[in-house]
Amino acid sequence: MSNEVTKRTMTLNLTEAEMQALESISVQKDLSKTAVIRQALRLYQLVDHRLAKGEKLFFEDEAKREKAELMVMI
Amino acid sequence: MSERRRCRLKAGTSDDLVDAVLVEELTKDDLLKAHLDWAPVRIEALRRLYDAKVRWPEHWHWDWSKKADMLDLLAYRCMGIECEGQTQGLLMVSTIAGKSRLVEQLGKAVLYIEFVESAPWNLRDLVERPKFLGVGVALLEAAIEFSTTEGFGGRIGLHSLPQSEPFYRRYMTDLGPDAGHSEGLRYFEMSADQMRYFLEGRK
Numbered sequence: 001m002s003n004e005v006t007k008r009t010m011t012l013n014l015t016e017a018e019m020q021a022l023e024s025i026s027v028q029k030d031l032s033k034t035a036v037i038r039q040a041l042r043l044y045q046l047v048d049h050r051l052a053k054g055e056k057l058f059f060e061d062e063a064k065r066e067k068a069e070l071m072v073m074i
Numbered sequence: 075m076s077e078r079r080r081c082r083l084k085a086g087t088s089d090d091l092v093d094a095v096l097v098e099e100l101t102k103d104d105l106l107k108a109h110l111d112w113a114p115v116r117i118e119a120l121r122r123l124y125d126a127k128v129r130w131p132e133h134w135h136w137d138w139s140k141k142a143d144m145l146d147l148l149a150y151r152c153m154g155i156e157c158e159g160q161t162q163g164l165l166m167v168s169t170i171a172g173k174s175r176l177v178e179q180l181g182k183a184v185l186y187i188e189f190v191e192s193a194p195w196n197l198r199d200l201v202e203r204p205k206f207l208g209v210g211v212a213l214l215e216a217a218i219e220f221s222t223t224e225g226f227g228g229r230i231g232l233h234s235l236p237q238s239e240p241f242y243r244r245y246m247t248d249l250g251p252d253a254g255h256s257e258g259l260r261y262f263e264m265s266a267d268q269m270r271y272f273l274e275g276r277k
């Protein structure tokens with residue numbers, strides 16, 4: 001059991017609207033902006049992996065009995 | 075961030091505290107090695123239970139080698155406790171934040187524990203005299219610390235197998251059977267107060 005995890009730094013260029021969205025999610029979820037970006041990356045990779053395996057992603061509104069497949073280009 | 079940290083377990087025969095190491099990020103190889111180490115002991119113990127007509131533990135079929143591929147994804151992290159050259163326990167968590175269901179922290183990020191297991195020679199259900207005690211508690215502590223590092227405030231949650239419910243009730247809030255869970259298992263979550271109490275008890 002041994003492995004080294006090194007962290008690398010990068011500059012992220014966002015538009016004003018993107019930065020506002022990031023800040024808003026950060027406040028809403030009580031997470032740092034870095035944590036939000038990490039969450040997004042983990043989720044993106046997981047969704048991509050499952051879609052590649054042939055699974056589908058749906059949003060369901062039980063009250064309205066609506067179910068729609070989320071079509072994403074990944 | 076240190077990848078290997080000291081932690082302590084109790085020797086099953088003497089109750090003495092022994093030094094162990096928490097490995098914070100295991101590889102697929104580590105899981106395969108642990109599986110190969112655990113499997114013969116587990117099979118032998120299950121054979122004994124079968125002959126004695128004793129019910130098998132509910133997680134008898136868990137196979138960590140089959141969970142290893144989860145580590146290809148950033149969404150999962152596996153930690154382990156090592157002592158005397160062997161893996162004494164394993165913990166798999168989802169690094170994608172769950173949402174708290176406790177009223178006092180509703181909607182806040184929670185670290186979800188996918189799987190947690192002690193080595194077969196540490197389980198009272200499988201052996202008469204466990205080699206080490208306190209592995210599950212040490213892994214819960216590791217989960218709390220990872221939750222804190224991730225910015226989830228130390229909050230953790232999990233679905234428990236029925237046999238483990240009494241253990242989790244000691245430290246967490248039982249939120250009842252989860253209709254959304256594929257097996258309808260009960261969902262447990264640790265509040266901030268419970269976390270502080272838990273960590274105090276570990277000092």
